[in-house]
Amino acid sequence: MLRKAVVIGGSIAGILTARVLSDYYDDVVIVEKDQIENNFNTRKGTPQANHIHLLLVKGRNIIQNYFPELEEDLLKKGANKIDFLKDGKYLLPSGWAQRFNSGIVTFTLTRTLFENTLRSYLKKNSKIKIQDETSVLSFESEKKNKILLKANKGQTIQADLIVDCSGRNTKTPIWLEAIGYSKPTEERVDSFVGYATRRYLVPKNFDKNWKMLVILNKPPVNPRAGIIYPIEDGKWLVGLSGIGKNYPPVDEKGFLEFTQKLESSEFYDSIKNATPDSEIFGYQIQGSRKYNYEKMKEWPENLIVLGDAVSVFNPFYGQGITSSAIGVQVLDNMLKNQKFDGSFAKTFQNKLAKAIALPWTLGTSEDLRWPTTLGKKPTLLTRLVQNHAQKVLLLGPKSKLATKSFLEMMHMIKSPMVLFHPLILLQLILRFKKEENNS
16 A cells, blocks of 8 residues: 555545545545535535536446445435436527437436535445635745645645645646746637526426526527526526637526527526526636646656646536546556556646547537637547537438437447447438439
8 A cells, every 4th residue: 555645626536436446545634715614505616606517427326436326325315316318408500409218327416415425425435535714825846856745834734645626716827937947838719608597496397308408509600509407406407608709698588588588489488487496607718728747748656647736627517526537547456557657647647648638639629610709720530520519410300320329429328439329320311412402
């Protein structure tokens, strides 16, 4: 066993990281700035927690592997287990997707319930300690190209391995530069996306044949999207999003008017008689950001960074939790198979960059469909795959295979190659010929 590991940040990425590290280290300490002991509400450090958090199937599978009791516990606490195409109703840009048993199954619940449930497991692990109300203030150089942490209350924290899971507001680039390292390059795709979310009681005698309703935006003409998302206690989270600074309003009148501008009236009709159960929460971000730590020539031997501290995604695609889980899986595999030495941290950042390349490309490519988005344009190959993926999505109303394949890619359980199935290619050819004959 290795000696001591410290995790900066106690959110979902930090929790998963601590769980994996406990298999290899004698002591694992989570340093968290918020007060979380006996706090079962939304943490101050997660303003996005009031909004919808999709748990993609890839992420669910990884997390379930580390916490086998998770499914049973979540269902007992009121979470929903849904098949995305049997229980969800999707309006695609080309019409309603077909409904059927797809096997693409995951949970729907609030982020707070999910995070608190995962954290409860750590409290049963004697190797893990949560040190809350502790803010890391800086890095400090230590001998042999290692760092230590300076925290509030005059604390100095040393560890054999330090993992930054502090999220989108990470200070690692600044702290590294302050002790003589170069600043990492970064990539940004600014889609100017905004969200508004409200919790509702489901109307009495509601008789729709779906558990989740998704109205997608329609590039490039309608930048608005909406989702009615089932959570615990038989309630809904109703989330609206707009891209290109088409921010959903956070007042009652504006919120409802925004729903009437979606691509289907079914959304407004479903909530107009529902009873609000919360205020309207607004949230605006500029889109996606990725630090290229793998390209740095010098790197501390005892520091790694993962989760949102490396890459922040447009939340609309639900990639954040799953990408964190993928990063933790990379760490687990490395600790199993590679000696922890001077090259470990640098090798990890390289492997992580490769592992999250797919979700980064999927999310940013979608954002770049909009002329209002700022960022480096995708390569020719990426544009070709992107255009093909869009054509496959548009087959959805008439093709179960196309719809399922597209969602399998988005849930990261299959590679983009699933979209090149021979039957899908044949359907695209037939559609092209039909459009050609009608023109």
